[in-house]
Amino acid sequence: MICSLLAQDTGVITFDDVEYFSSWPYSLTVWIGLLIMSLLITWITSRHSIGAFKCRRKKILLVLRMVIIAFVCTMFLGWSKQEHATDLPDLIVIVDNSRSMTIEDLISEDLPNNETAIDRWTAAKTWLTVSESGLSVLDEWQQQYRLRLYLASDELESLATATESLSNVLNSRQPVGESSQLGKCLVSALRNHRGRPVAGVVIISDGVTTLGPSLGSVAEHARQRNIPLYVLAAGADSKVKNVAISDALMSDSSFIGDHVSIRYSLRAEHCEGEEITVNVKNRVTDEILASANHTVGSEIEFKDQISFIPSNTGDNELLLEVVPLDAESTKDDNYYPLSVSVRDDPIRVLLVDSEPRFEFRALSDLLQRARHPGSNDQPVFEVTHVLQSSDQQSSDGNLYRSVFPSNQEDLYEFDVVILGDADPQWLGNSSMEILETFVTERGGGIVICSGQRFMPHEFADTPLATLVPFDIDSAVRLPMNDDFAELQNISLTELGVSASQLQLAETQSHTSEIWSKMPGLYWWLEVETIKPGVQSLVHIDEDGSDQSVISQSFIGAGRVLFHFTDETWRWRGHEDGEAVYNRYWIQSIRELCRSQLLGKTRAAELTADRAESLFGTQVQLRLHYLDGERVPTSNKVLVSLIRDNGIKRTVTLERLLNSPEVFVTAVGQLSVGNWSARVVSPVFSEGAPECRFTIVAPDGEMSKTSLDEQDLATAAEITRGRYYQWQEKSELDRDLPEGRRVPIDSKPPLPLWNHSLVPLVLFLLISCEWILRRRIEMNHSS
Numbered sequence: 001m002i003c004s005l006l007a008q009d010t011g012v013i014t015f016d017d018v019e020y021f022s023s024w025p026y027s028l029t030v031w032i033g034l035l036i037m038s039l040l041i042t043w044i045t046s047r048h049s050i051g052a053f054k055c056r057r058k059k060i061l062l063v064l065r066m067v068i069i070a071f072v073c074t075m076f077l078g079w080s081k082q083e084h085a086t087d088l089p090d091l092i093v094i095v096d097n098s099r100s101m102t103i104e105d106l107i108s109e110d111l112p113n114n115e116t117a118i119d120r121w122t123a124a125k126t127w128l129t130v131s132e133s134g135l136s137v138l139d140e141w142q143q144q145y146r147l148r149l150y151l152a153s154d155e156l157e158s159l160a161t162a163t164e165s166l167s168n169v170l171n172s173r174q175p176v177g178e179s180s181q182l183g184k185c186l187v188s189a190l191r192n193h194r195g196r197p198v199a200g201v202v203i204i205s206d207g208v209t210t211l212g213p214s215l216g217s218v219a220e221h222a223r224q225r226n227i228p229l230y231v232l233a234a235g236a237d238s239k240v241k242n243v244a245i246s247d248a249l250m251s252d253s254s255f256i257g258d259h260v261s262i263r264y265s266l267r268a269e270h271c272e273g274e275e276i277t278v279n280v281k282n283r284v285t286d287e288i289l290a291s292a293n294h295t296v297g298s299e300i301e302f303k304d305q306i307s308f309i310p311s312n313t314g315d316n317e318l319l320l321e322v323v324p325l326d327a328e329s330t331k332d333d334n335y336y337p338l339s340v341s342v343r344d345d346p347i348r349v350l351l352v353d354s355e356p357r358f359e360f361r362a363l364s365d366l367l368q369r370a371r372h373p374g375s376n377d378q379p380v381f382e383v384t385h386v387l388q389s390s391d392q393q394s395s396d397g398n399l400y401r402s403v404f405p406s407n408q409e410d411l412y413e414f415d416v417v418i419l420g421d422a423d424p425q426w427l428g429n430s431s432m433e434i435l436e437t438f439v440t441e442r443g444g445g446i447v448i449c450s451g452q453r454f455m456p457h458e459f460a461d462t463p464l465a466t467l468v469p470f471d472i473d474s475a476v477r478l479p480m481n482d483d484f485a486e487l488q489n490i491s492l493t494e495l496g497v498s499a500s501q502l503q504l505a506e507t508q509s510h511t512s513e514i515w516s517k518m519p520g521l522y523w524w525l526e527v528e529t530i531k532p533g534v535q536s537l538v539h540i541d542e543d544g545s546d547q548s549v550i551s552q553s554f555i556g557a558g559r560v561l562f563h564f565t566d567e568t569w570r571w572r573g574h575e576d577g578e579a580v581y582n583r584y585w586i587q588s589i590r591e592l593c594r595s596q597l598l599g600k601t602r603a604a605e606l607t608a609d610r611a612e613s614l615f616g617t618q619v620q621l622r623l624h625y626l627d628g629e630r631v632p633t634s635n636k637v638l639v640s641l642i643r644d645n646g647i648k649r650t651v652t653l654e655r656l657l658n659s660p661e662v663f664v665t666a667v668g669q670l671s672v673g674n675w676s677a678r679v680v681s682p683v684f685s686e687g688a689p690e691c692r693f694t695i696v697a698p699d700g701e702m703s704k705t706s707l708d709e710q711d712l713a714t715a716a717e718i719t720r721g722r723y724y725q726w727q728e729k730s731e732l733d734r735d736l737p738e739g740r741r742v743p744i745d746s747k748p749p750l751p752l753w754n755h756s757l758v759p760l761v762l763f764l765l766i767s768c769e770w771i772l773r774r775r776i777e778m779n780h781s782s
Helices: 002-009 028-050 056-076 120-129 137-144 166-171 182-192 215-224 358-369 429-440 463-467 494-498 508-516 568-573 579-597 709-718 726-735 757-781
Strands: 017-022 079-087 090-096 104-107 117-119 146-152 156-158 198-205 229-233 242-250 253-255 260-269 275-282 288-295 301-308 314-322 335-343 347-353 381-387 416-419 445-449 535-540 547-555 558-563 604-608 612-614 619-625 636-643 648-656 659-667 673-681 690-696 722-724 742-746
Touching: 028 056, 056 757, 090 120, 090 137, 090 182, 117 120, 120 137, 120 166, 137 146, 137 166, 137 726, 146 166, 146 182, 156 182, 182 198, 182 215, 198 215, 198 709, 215 229, 215 709, 229 709, 229 726, 242 314, 242 335, 260 275, 260 314, 260 335, 275 301, 288 301, 301 508, 347 358, 347 579, 358 381, 358 568, 358 579, 416 429, 416 579, 429 445, 429 463, 429 558, 445 579, 494 508, 494 535, 558 579, 568 579, 604 673, 619 636, 619 648, 619 673, 619 690, 636 659, 709 722, 722 726
Parallel strands: 090 146, 090 198, 198 229, 229 722, 253 335, 347 381, 347 416, 416 445, 445 558, 604 690, 612 690
Antiparallel strands: 017 079, 079 742, 104 117, 146 156, 242 260, 260 301, 275 288, 275 314, 314 335, 535 547, 547 558, 604 619, 619 659, 636 648, 636 673, 648 659, 673 690
16 A cells, blocks of 8 residues: 555556456346256256266266356356556544643643643644654554645644645644634535545544534534544543623613613533622723622523612613632633613603502602602602592692593603502593503503502403403402401512512512512402413412412503502511612602603514624524504514614514514624614504614633533534544544545456456366266266
């Protein structure tokens, strides 16, 4: 084989492969049948002609005749010989040269006592290029295969050379790649060798893919061509500590004094038992706005929430920070930029009830006294009272009215309506129709508070029945002045824990603790089931029952917050003070009117799956119609994407199966930058739903340093190759298949059936048969 390679290098072709083939036009079964039949005829005829074969000569004569018949039948096959010149099969070797290969976590067998670690790149190239026996691994592979050596990082780079040895070329290179695109590089290497037989692909890498598809996700391309992957893990589970913020989500708008919640995901590698600190900071002043501590458990990834109260109006540039650990490998992924627009617009509230109950008086006092933080003169709310028992001529600043707004224009001046235990006959059917339109079409927010006289039982056949989150006839109507013997404690539901208006502290755990200590209730409306789509936020969970206390629902373009009790005024007696009661109501009212004051429609909601997405990944867009009557009949919705530099693109959202009110799509190939998405068809008269998201450049190459053993093993398994840990590298050379040689030239075929020796052999056989037969006949005649 070595001589063959030398001959090819000097321009002389060596024919080192011989092929024998037959020109018999029929199947081999026909030839075998012909042979058996000929031998059988020979045996039968010879037996009658030369007797019973009792003497040894007669038996030899029979065998000789059958050999002649078999020889002639073999000539019918038309055997020919042809010589071929062949090339060696391809062997692809891909070595990862990204910067993560500089991690020192491998023990070299050449180092004394195996005590000192070397980096992955040095270990890989040393194994490939250095050998005590005289021939390196690369040299041995070059003798057996047509070797093609590649480097893989940002792009696939071929190390083909005509003058210098591959070992010298590899030793002159350094791991400088800023990203690992292993899947993309593997596909490119397979494409380069299309049309040629490839014995296998050797991949030496730590398996970490920072951009594009991973090895495991593209291994199917190699399997379809029957090319096995032999993957050598250049790295160890180094247990390098690293904490990273993988995702963060926050509302892009808020009101001054609100608790703004940030839901984030953390990835903590090899940090079990470590105490980590998460801060929300002002990017301009570096002021810490909120802080939370976590003790890392056994889970690598976990989610949590942190809240803060913005103190400045306008655009606030924020930074979510995980304080770096002392031994952390990289700190670039410990920060996540965010921004929020803070408003101080006064909220116009209409407070309606039949009489000044405890709930009414407590709310009225709160709404009139609330002031923006740092200001004693700027009110948070502009409140108007409507009481059935009120004297319209009250001189109290004209705050109290006894008549509900009688026309749509007057009601639409308000942002939020708080409807207590009012008499529907006093309201009138036309006023209730206007109020229902205010919610479903205008997009207004309403708080409905249950009462012991009218709400909700007297509203069963009124236009407001659609706003109630349950079947009114199924509710248990409690007698007035019913005296309960004991209080019932309340707590947050699973949905309530993450609801922004219920966040009363900086962390979810502290918020849940505050709610669990709320003063109990003596009275509430008992309801067995609520309507589909209604979200229960606060409940009574006693003796296995699940009784909702506060629920929210989206009806049409607006939102309804329903209280199953009229005793929230008791929450002013919380051990943390009246601020807990104030914070709940202020945040709830602001949440209800947020869409109106911020110029957004509630008919539909357009969202992206992540506020920030990595370049090269897909963005999932989701349009949810909150008003069932606004759902289009078409199965497609058009959304316009606009980047901050003016680049435009239109995508199509398709209706989600089994969810006619939801349209989704996945958008890829978006460039780095800030993007806004807006619905362009069908048209929204009151303002089309829109959202914003950002495409960011990939994480730094050193953001992931641990060996990705699972992906490497998956790629090898899919292609029926093998995965090797670093200490098993000596087995890789023994496992490589020989591969199929490639014909490059052929001599003309040489027929063997008419070779000059063939008639000579046939003549000798016939002569022997004739001589032997004559001797037998002579002996028989004598």
